[in-house]
Amino acid sequence: QVQLVESGGGSVQPGGSLRLSCTMSGYTERHNCITWFRQPPGMEREGVAASFSTTGNTYYVDSVRGRFTISRDNARENTVYLQMDNLRPEDTATYYCAVKYMCADFSNPSRFKYWGQGTHVTVSS
Helix, strand or coil, rough: CEEEECCCCCEEEECCCCEEEEECCCCCCCCCCCEEEECCCCCCEEEEEECCCCCEEEEEEEEECCCCEECCCCCCEEEEEEEECCCCCCCEEEEEEEEEEECCCCCCCCCCCCCCCCCCEEEEE
């Protein structure tokens, strides 16, 4: 059974930082693309960053590039982090991690079958 568990959400002031963690278990495919999504209140879910296991390649959407960094734990490759810096009020959302075989079309939530339960991030003064 595939499980993804997120942690690290919370409240922060604009300009602050948070680091989210996603730990995956039970996914036995040769490759994996672990992706962070977010869903602001009343809005659609969007992919923001992805990490591909085999090459180490990372992918970002324009709205977070340069502020967010996705990385994998060197010791535990099934743990992925999302370092979020210079946070803005518009980053407020529930953040989810999800996994699929490859990273093609990573920002499309309909491509993913396995999801975590989400962790909340609030950016407010």
